[in-house]
Amino acid sequence: MRADVLKGHLDLLLLTIVEDGAKHGYAVIEELRRRTDGAIDLPEGTIYPALHRLECAGLLTSEWHEVNGRRRRSYSLTSGGRHAAREKRREWTAFASTVQRVVGAPAWPTMA
């Protein structure tokens, strides 16, 4: 799945992933891939700027760590980030059900 279609919803995904425990950028990519069986496989050039943006916005904080001689920047949620995650989840639900209502289509798929 192209992330083009994610426009506007990437933040929600990132906040959600980090909500389950601090993660560094590369790990976020892997976790998204894992949770979606590869359906969401974002390039680094998408993830890193997005994480920076969220940190600038005060929703994430980062810390540098050294692991196995490799430096990592680990991100975790701020309290603002936790609030934003809840809020964006609400927005997503409203958005998705509204679009679903317009396009009609069968009731929400049972995720076969």
Added chain:
Amino acid sequence: MRADVLKGHLDLLLLTIVEDGAKHGYAVIEELRRRTDGAIDLPEGTIYPALHRLECAGLLTSEWHEVNGRRRRSYSLTSGGRHAAREKRREWTAFASTVQRVVGAPAWPTMA
């Protein structure tokens, strides 16, 4: 609801609306507003360029009409447009269920 969040899904909405019968731009806006109880209320500056884009892409055709001394450009689906509508509906469903899977959240809301 801001249409920012629509990015990448506006085409699906427009094709869906026009799929139910030819409509002019202004009527598309009203129909979207009607079907969503005002949740989706797009500015003209969003709709008109989008319709032009879809026509350029060969998914819509337009015809000028004169009604009550007012000129209207009426859009209808081409066969390519019908196909694209089905395809985009599939993509939307895949996208929405994937995001839903990531953000977890309760099962698909019963639209209380």
Added chain:
DNA sequence: CTTGACCCCTAGGGATTCTAGGGGTAGCGT
């Protein structure tokens, strides 16, 4: 020593939507 996995980053471009204007007609109330 080359390749691949792991890990970080930025610049520039493309695509999409919004803001903020520009037209114009018809009909209503005053």
Added chain:
DNA sequence: ACGCTACCCCTAGAATCCCTAGGGGTCAAG
């Protein structure tokens, strides 16, 4: 007659977001 609202079309420019395409670098296996 005038103003206001609804109806109806349009574009230019700004803003935003994600991608492409590079740039680093470490470590382990072949």
